[in-house]
Amino acid sequence: MSASHPIKTVVLAGAQDWGHCPLRLATPRPLAPIANQPLLMHSFAALRRAGLSDVVLCANGYTRAFRRVFGDGSAMGVALHYSEDQMPRGPAGCVKDATDFLAGADVLVLEGGLIPDIDFIKLIAEHRRSNALVTVAVDNSVSTDGWHSGRWNSGFGPQPVGVYVFGPRVADYISPVGYQDIKEGLLPRLYDAGEKVVVATVDGEVPRVMGPESYLAINAWAVERTVDEHRELDGYQRIGDAYVHAAATIAPTARLVGPVIVGPDSTVGDAAVVIGPTTIGTGCEVGEHAVISCSALWDDVRVGAHAQVEQSIMAYGTSAPTGSQVFNTVCLDRALKTSERATLATRYEVGAAAVC
Numbered sequence: 170m171s172a173s174h175p176i177k178t179v180v181l182a183g184a185q186d187w188g189h190c191p192l193r194l195a196t197p198r199p200l201a202p203i204a205n206q207p208l209l210m211h212s213f214a215a216l217r218r219a220g221l222s223d224v225v226l227c228a229n230g231y232t233r234a235f236r237r238v239f240g241d242g243s244a245m246g247v248a249l250h251y252s253e254d255q256m257p258r259g260p261a262g263c264v265k266d267a268t269d270f271l272a273g274a275d276v277l278v279l280e281g282g283l284i285p286d287i288d289f290i291k292l293i294a295e296h297r298r299s300n301a302l303v304t305v306a307v308d309n310s311v312s313t314d315g316w317h318s319g320r321w322n323s324g325f326g327p328q329p330v331g332v333y334v335f336g337p338r339v340a341d342y343i344s345p346v347g348y349q350d351i352k353e354g355l356l357p358r359l360y361d362a363g364e365k366v367v368v369a370t371v372d373g374e375v376p377r378v379m380g381p382e383s384y385l386a387i388n389a390w391a392v393e394r395t396v397d398e399h400r401e402l403d404g405y406q407r408i409g410d411a412y413v414h415a416a417a418t419i420a421p422t423a424r425l426v427g428p429v430i431v432g433p434d435s436t437v438g439d440a441a442v443v444i445g446p447t448t449i450g451t452g453c454e455v456g457e458h459a460v461i462s463c464s465a466l467w468d469d470v471r472v473g474a475h476a477q478v479e480q481s482i483m484a485y486g487t488s489a490p491t492g493s494q495v496f497n498t499v500c501l502d503r504a505l506k507t508s509e510r511a512t513l514a515t516r517y518e519v520g521a522a523a524v525c
Contacts, residue, residue, distance in 0.1 A: 175274040176293060178221050179267055180212060181260045182281030183229030183253070190380040191499045195467075195484035197231045198378060199281040200238060202467055204391035205430050205448050207238055208378060210245065211284045211391070217246040219289040221277060225250045225270045227263035262349035265340050273337045278351075280331035280377075284387065287332065287373040296334040301367040302359060303339060306332035308370070330375040381482060381499050388465050389446035396428040396445075404433065410445065420457075438474070456491065 182199040192201065199209040209226075216224060224247045228235045232253045242249025252267040264278060277293065279285055287306070296304035308328050329352060342358050343349050359366050376387045395402070396410050405412040411425040416433035419425065423437045427445030431437065435449050438457035449455065449466045456474035463480050466472070470483045473491030480497050483489065487500040 175272075176221065176277060177223045177225065177271050177274045178216055178277045178279065179225045179227060179252075179264050179271070180209065180279050180281050181227050181263055182209060182235065183227050183231060183263060191501060192381065192384065192482070192484065194501055197234060199231075200234065201378060201384060202448070202450060202465070203284065203378070203384075203388050204395055205432050205450055208284070209235075209239070209281060212279055212281070213239075213242065213245045213247050215285050215287075215289070216277075221289060222247045223250075224248065225252050225267045227252045227254075227267060229253050229257075229263075257348055259348040259350045259354070261343050261351045261355040262347070264335065265343035265345060265349065268340050271337075271340075275337065276335040276339070278333040278335060282379070283331050283375050283377040284391070285330075285332055285373075285375050287330075287371040287375060292332070292369055292371060293334055295369045296336075296367075299365070299367050299369075301365040302336045303356065303364075303366045304334040305356070305366065305368045306330050306334075306371045306375075307368045308375070330371065331377065332371070332375065384482065385463070385465060385480065388448060389463065392428045392430055392446040392448060395430070402430075405430070411443075423455075432468075459489075 200207045203211060213224070216222070224242060226235060226249055228251055232251050236251065239245065239249055250270050252263065252270065254263065254266055258266060264276065275293070275296070277289060292304065292306055306329065308330055333351065342362065343355060349355065356366055376390060378384050378387055395412065402412050405414050409425065410427055411429040411431065413419060413431045414433040417431045418436045419431065420437060420439045420441065422439045423441045425443050429443050429445040429447050431449045432451040432453070434451055435453040437443060437455045438459065440457055441455050441459045443449065443455065444462040447461055447464050450468040450470065452468055453466050453470045455461060455472045456476065458475045459472045460477045461472065462478070464478050464482065466483045467485045469486045471488035472478055473489055473493065475492045476489040476495070478489055478495045481495050481500065483500040484502065486502055489495045
C-alpha cells in the first residue's frame with residue numbers, strides 16, 4: 170500500500186472459540202491446524218501478499234498462547250502487536266481498544282476464524298473510492314439488493330464474510346466500555362448518525378471454520394489447493410500429489426494417494442495407505458498396514474498397525490489402537506474429565522462427528 174495512505178489490520182481472535190464443539194477442548198479455533206499450519210497463519214500469509222504488514226491481534230485470554238506460536242510476527246513477514254481486554258468487549262470494542270496501535274489509519278478488520286482468500290487491495294480501493302466510513306465485505310454469490318436504509322434484512326441480501334474496512338473516525342462511535350458488536354451495534358449506530366456505510370462484493374472464497382464438519386471440509390480445501398497450485402512449502406518435498414517434510418520417514422511399501430501432507434518427524438509404516446485429502450502433523454506415527462482416509466491428524470498422534478481412520482479429526486496426542494476403526498469421529502485427549510467427555514459424546518454421536 171502507498172505510504173501516503175496508511176492502513177493497518179486488526180485480527181479479531183480473542184472471541185473465536187468453538188462454542189460447544191468438542192474441539193474447544195483441544196485448541197483455540199485460530200490455532201487449529203489447517204494444512205499443517207495454524208489457521209491464523211493463512212490470514213497472515215494473505216496480508217503479507219497484499220503488502221499489509223502492520224497487524225494488531227486482539228487475542229484477549231489467548232494472548233499467551235498466540236505469542237508462543239507467532240511471537241512478533243517477523244517469521245511470517247508481518248509486524249505483530251497484541252491487544253488484550255480484561256473483560257469481553259466484542260468485535261467493535263476490540264477495535265476501539267486497539268486505537269493506540271492504529272494511529273489514525275484506515276483499518277482492515279478480519280475475524281480470526283476464517284481464511285480470507287480475497288483481494289484486499291481491491292476492497293480497500295473500493296472503500297476509499299466510495300468515501301464511506303465503513304465498508305462491509307459480502308459474498309459475491311448473493312445480491313446486494315437486500316441492503317436498505319443501512320439495515321440487514323432477515324434472510325435476504327448480502328451476507329457479511331467477516332471482513333471490514335473502517336475509516337479512522339469509526340472509533341468515535343464505539344463506547345469505551347461494555348460489549349460492542351459490529352453488525353448489531355456499530356453499523357445501525359453509524360446509519361442513525363447519517364454516516365456512510367457501504368457493502369462491497371468480494372471475489373474469491375472466505376471459508377469459516379465453525380466445527381468438525383467445516384474444519385474437515387476447509388482442511389481438505391486447503392490441502393487440495395496447495396497441491397493443485399503447486400505451492401512451495403518450506404522444508405517439504407513434493408512426491409506425486411503429496412508433500413512430505415524432509416524430516417519425515419515414509420516406508421518404501423507405504424502409499425500416499427491423492428493430496429496428502431506429512432509433517433516433520435512423522436513416520437508412515439510398511440504397507441500403510443494414506444488417502445487424501447489428509448494431513449499428518451508433526452511427530453505422528455502411522456503403523457504398518459494402517460489406512461488413513463480424508464482425515465486430519467494433529468501433532469503427536471499414534472495410529473496402530475492395521476487401524477483404520479476415516480473422515481476423522483485426531484487432536485494432539487491422541488491414538489487409535491492396533492486394529493481399531495475410527496470413523497466420523499473427533500478424537501480428544503483421554504485425560505479429559507469423564508463427565509465432560511460424556512456430554513460431548515451425547516452431543517456428537519449422531520452426524521459427522523462422534524467423540525472417542
